Amino acid sequence: MPFAAPHDRLPLAFGGDYNPEQWPEDVWEEDVRLMGEAGVTMVSLGIFAWSRIEPRPGEYDWDWLDRIIGMLHEAGIGVDLATPTVVPPAWFYRAHPRALPVTREGVRVAFGSRGAICHSDPDYRAAASAVTERLGERYGRHPAVVMWHVHNEYGAPVLACYCDTCAGAFRDWLQDRYGTLGALNRAWGTAFWGQLYGGWEEIGAPRATPTVANPAHQLDYQRFADGQARANFVAERDILHRLSPGVPVTTNFMAAPSQCASVDYWAWAREVDLVTNDHYLMTDGRRTHVNLALAADLTRSLAGGEPWLLLEHAPSGVNWQPHNPAKEPGRMARDSLGHVARGSEGAMFFQWRQSRQGAEKFHSAMLPQGGTGTRVWREVCDLGSRVADLGDLRGTRTRADVAMVWSWESWWAQSLEWRPSADLDARERLDAFYEALYDRHLTVDFFAPDAVAELDPARHPLLVVPQLYAVGLGVSAGLEQYVSRGGTLLVSFFSGIVDEHDTVHPGPYPGALRDVLGLTVEEFDPLLPGERVAVRTRDGGVLRADLWSEAVVTGSAETVAVFGDGRQAGRPALTRHALGEGAAWYLATRPTGDGLATVVDLALADAGITPADLPRDVELVVREGESGVFRFAINHTDAEVKVVLPDGSTAAVGPGAVEVFREPR
Incomplete structure (x- = not known):
């Protein structure tokens, strides 16, 4: 089915979440007039409005929604119409309390926030489908509706539920996945600690246990929970495809790896008609613009390099972090156009008019509580003009220089308990390597592990694997193929260790990556907090490192740097393995300061990449x-x-x- 993306029916998208149900109707006319002044081209409507649309079971109030959609359409403003299934009404939970999710500790949460959903609950699924059906019937062919917005930020604040309904659905999921109990017992390694299962009914959700629960059980449950939510999205999407043909259906991702970490966006990206993303700056002292660039590059990569859409970000400060400074003058435009540069077909915000009540009343908005006399409003209007002036870039593609591998599933597996060091963090390594490439003014394309075999070294001469703990054998074959055809591969420590069941690959570490890296690791030797080691390069340079060391034994790889002191003194810390027409580098520690940049520069030179000569930042x-x-x-x-x-x-x-x-x- 062909879909007309918003950029095909509108100028570049500019606007934000609009919640008219929070305001008396005499405010709506002013809102629409001011949207015209600001250059708004699209608003997201109805995200949290289920209780207003269906105030009582089976009774629908369309008059208010008809009026506001009509007003927006008359003003030439497109509508990204939401299914309001992220917040069922209070009457629904009163009738169906089992639709509220249960925590791992066995506590059922209460109504009164948002996203409190058991995605396996049949009553929720039926009610969500019913309200989506009614919305599609009424507005599916309305000329104002240019996009459908299902739910909101799946996974925020909770994705997995541990109730008995979910446990039953999980058992069905396991039977489909493994077929027999014998296959499940082997995959989960249940012979350890006497956890063998003799009947499917013996398997439950991995609730809190006296000590560490089976990691394979936990990992499969995360996959299951993610799949249950995705199935609910697909059910609503299919209803809208049927009732609103040709109009794209999306849901807003939060692809920066620190947000919605329980969602595998590679899988979700295959289900949406247009990839959209929400991004909020983390104001904790980091260079927040680097994370913005990472999020935009990752979102574009989820879209397969195609244009995507920034569906939410903040005009100024947010209100849900410990400290929420306002954005300095010019920051709003810089953030917005940074997303556009990296592939977004516009810049949307949360939200249009700042709320006076509720949990997000101190979150900034396009129209602040101070009104049109504020700096934020003036900057909004200026930005609206700039976005409009960029309309002719619609459909263009962002040019990338290098590639990186990222896997949510591997991150899930690595984040489970009892790893060699509690400080291991794949997301921290992702940020660090990305920042090193960003500081070389390089744009990054991300790839899922199973896509590396498709990489063309001429297009992406360098491939960075910051940390990939869980690796299938097919991935290792793809990496070998990439290097053999002339690619340069840079792999960081604690990669290639286990398979998709969190089972250690046979033979010495690094398991699946031994052949491509041309080495083995006899044992891991994590460093204690505060412990540092020196790394000496063969040209006489000295780097400092922390967190990690290991006993590397080179096979066909050459040693580029060694540990200068510590328990692994004299052993390789950085290696290079010539393979076919390319080379694979391996870094066995975490350099501090400028050390990682030094390693990245070596790999870039090997790949024949000369970064642009520009100032930092x-x-x-x-x-x-x-x-x-x-x-x-x-x-x-x-x-x-x-x-x-x-x-x-x-x-x-x-x-x-x-x-x-x-x-x-």
């Missing part, structure tokens, strides 16, 4: 297509910088500014 990102080339120069510093354009000329980019340089085809 200045981005140069390229989108290109039939309409031309668009170079986004984004200056995160407080000083003016000069960028060199392809024709040899230089252009100034002011402090904290974004400039877009266009080249016609």
